[in-house]
Amino acid sequence: MLSLIKYNLKYYEKSFKYIVPCLFYMVFLGINYQITSPIWSTYFIAAVGTFVFAVFIATSLMTCEDATQQWITRLHLRNDKKFYFTKIISIQTIMIPICIIVVAYPLAIGFFVRSLTITEIIVAFIFHLMLSLLGTAVGIFFTTDSFLQQALVVLFSVLPLAAMFDNVLIIVASYLLPPINFLAEKMHYFSDEIFVPSFDFLLFILYALGYSFLLMSLFIIIKTWRAK
Numbered sequence: 653m654l655s656l657i658k659y660n661l662k663y664y665e666k667s668f669k670y671i672v673p674c675l676f677y678m679v680f681l682g683i684n685y686q687i688t689s690p691i692w693s694t695y696f697i698a699a700v701g702t703f704v705f706a707v708f709i710a711t712s713l714m715t716c717e718d719a720t721q722q723w724i725t726r727l728h729l730r731n732d733k734k735f736y737f738t739k740i741i742s743i744q745t746i747m748i749p750i751c752i753i754v755v756a757y758p759l760a761i762g763f764f765v766r767s768l769t770i771t772e773i774i775v776a777f778i779f780h781l782m783l784s785l786l787g788t789a790v791g792i793f794f795t796t797d798s799f800l801q802q803a804l805v806v807l808f809s810v811l812p813l814a815a816m817f818d819n820v821l822i823i824v825a826s827y828l829l830p831p832i833n834f835l836a837e838k839m840h841y842f843s844d845e846i847f848v849p850s851f852d853f854l855l856f857i858l859y860a861l862g863y864s865f866l867l868m869s870l871f872i873i874i875k876t877w878r879a880k
Contacts, residue, residue, distance in 0.1 A: 653738055656729065660713065660742035663721075669712035670746075677705040681754065691764050692847060695776050696835065698754055700810055703783040703832060705750070707806055710743050710791025732876040736792075740868055743788050751780040772847050779835070782860040786830040789867035805829065831859045 664670065680701045684694060717725065726735050755776045758764060768776070790809070794802040809830040835856055 653734065653741075656725075656734075656738045657742050657745060659725075660739060661745065664713050664716050664742070667712070667716035669716050670709060673705055673708035673712065677701060681757070685758050685761070685763050691766075691768070691772075694758070694764075695755075695779060699779045699783045699835075700832065702747075702751060702754060702780050703787040703809075703830070704806060706743070706747055706784040706787025707791040707802065709746055710788045711794075711802070713743055713746075714739055714792055733872055736872045736875055740788065740792065743792070744785070747784040747788065748781065751777055751784055754780055769846065771849065775847055775849060775853070778857065782857060782864075783832065783835075785864040786832070786860055789864040789871075790830060793867045793871045809833075831856065831863060 681698060684697050684701065726732060729735050755773065759768065759773070786809075790802070790805055794805060809832050
């Protein structure tokens with residue numbers, strides 16, 4: 653599996669499909685960290701950017717091989733589930749260092765008005781990691797569908813639909829989307845206060861993990877079923 657991960661990353665590197673998403677992501681972070689802002693709302697905005705970035709990275713990595721090359725790789729591997737699972741691991745191999753850098757960057761430049769505790773740094777990293785996992789799930793699940801469909805899922809995941817529309821159907825539908833607004837509601841009450849992990853924080857982690865693994869599992873099941 654390790655050799656296949658290395659192959660995925662090397663092939664992706666040679667495709668240069670990561671350049672445009674990386675440039676947009678760097679500009680986004682540069683704008684986000686221009687002036688001193690509240691700690692947690694700033695981290696939340698950065699985490700949303702990480703979610704969108706993960707969607708593009710997942711989509712581009714899943715499609716960097718043409719159909720013939722994918723068929724050769726799958727034929728050599730003789731295990732479609734392992735093929736797609738390794739793709740997901742390869743995406744997270746990219747995103748985990750990115751999350752560490754994005755969390756550490758404002759601390760290194762002294763952007764925030766106070767120092768963060770070790771617990772808060774870990775919490776900030778988990779926020780970014782969970783949103784990168786959600787972005788990966790959305791990116792791979794909608795890879796074979798239209799770009800418009802993927803863009804709408806990303807847009808509606810970020811928009812506070814339940815707050816914007818007083819409609820039961822829209823509120824219910826918002827819970828079917830990646831739980832980013834769930835996090836937004838919690839982060840709204842924090843600014844520069846010391847963040848203490850709570851039951852809501854644990855609930856968000858479980859919610860995000862469950863949603864991501866469900867979407868990824870459905871993707872692998874559908875792809876392997878179609879390959880038969």
